[in-house]
Amino acid sequence: MYPCDLHTHTTRSDGHLTPLESVERASQTGLKVLAITDHDTILPLYYEEKGKTVNLERYAEEMGVELVRGIEVSCDTNNEDVHLIGLFCNWDAPEFAELEKSVRISRTESYREIVKRLSHSGYQVSWEEILTYAGKEDRPDGILKKEIYEYLAAKGYVKSWLEGKRLIQTRPDLSVDREKPDPIEIIHMLHRTGGIVIQAHPFLVKEEPYYRGKTMTRSAYMDMLVEEGLDGIETCYTYDKTSYTGNLTKKEIEEILKKRYAHTGVFFSGGSDFHGDFKKGLPNPRELGECGVSYEYYCRCIKR
Numbered sequence: 001m002y003p004c005d006l007h008t009h010t011t012r013s014d015g016h017l018t019p020l021e022s023v024e025r026a027s028q029t030g031l032k033v034l035a036i037t038d039h040d041t042i043l044p045l046y047y048e049e050k051g052k053t054v055n056l057e058r059y060a061e062e063m064g065v066e067l068v069r070g071i072e073v074s075c076d077t078n079n080e081d082v083h084l085i086g087l088f089c090n091w092d093a094p095e096f097a098e099l100e101k102s103v104r105i106s107r108t109e110s111y112r113e114i115v116k117r118l119s120h121s122g123y124q125v126s127w128e129e130i131l132t133y134a135g136k137e138d139r140p141d142g143i144l145k146k147e148i149y150e151y152l153a154a155k156g157y158v159k160s161w162l163e164g165k166r167l168i169q170t171r172p173d174l175s176v177d178r179e180k181p182d183p184i185e186i187i188h189m190l191h192r193t194g195g196i197v198i199q200a201h202p203f204l205v206k207e208e209p210y211y212r213g214k215t216m217t218r219s220a221y222m223d224m225l226v227e228e229g230l231d232g233i234e235t236c237y238t239y240d241k242t243s244y245t246g247n248l249t250k251k252e253i254e255e256i257l258k259k260r261y262a263h264t265g266v267f268f269s270g271g272s273d274f275h276g277d278f279k280k281g282l283p284n285p286r287e288l289g290e291c292g293v294s295y296e297y298y299c300r301c302i303k304r
Contacts, residue, residue, distance in 0.1 A: 006271045007291075012041055014146040022036060023059060033298055037072040040072070040099065073181065081204035084190070133147070166245075187230060198233065201237050205218055206218070231267065236270030238272055269293060
């Protein structure tokens, strides 16, 4: 187990633990540093739960955990899983409100279309059912794609959310590309707001991504992001519990990335991509601290 987990999710995106529950679980598992990096939305410093407003950073400190508020931005309309994590940003910057608004609109439009296509293809699913399943009847613009995958599994159409993801990704008649921001623009935006930028799970990006009118290798795509100012690469990651379909082990991927980018000036991050899936009874769930970095490395190479 790693003491610093720099990639996790809560109920504010597609996780199943609230921010308070995540902090408490981090304390229980012995984490020293927990980064909450929900999809395309920022974590407020003051969080309300059960009628009580809590300063999350102070609450975490009382639990013996350093809480790092972050964001995971889904980028690049043409390629799945190009995700950039921002940490230590000025979360009051107006860019984040603008980003959240544009994402809500594009996400809701594309996900409703996916559900419509599923229904037309014989799957007995509806937008209203998914809202009820996710507990988001009052905020339909909060639905995430993973919740559609999970609902397909709950209905028995697939065995797990991973199979649901593969089903939609491999069926052109079901897949809908939503409008996403350009990754280079997001790198610059996160820098303008005072933050650092990490590419999450780079080996989930397909081997030959298509970008700005041309096809390139995954490595060339990553090189481009590094040249544009990427600060870190997530090398320690739970590939064995995701939709990764390659033949490499997560340790082999880590070694490949560290060797390739050893002298480029980037740091090497790590995170579990924890969602609290155990609460849904999903098999082989990821746990906090399953992947990450040492506390010494975090202090010396990331926080500093």
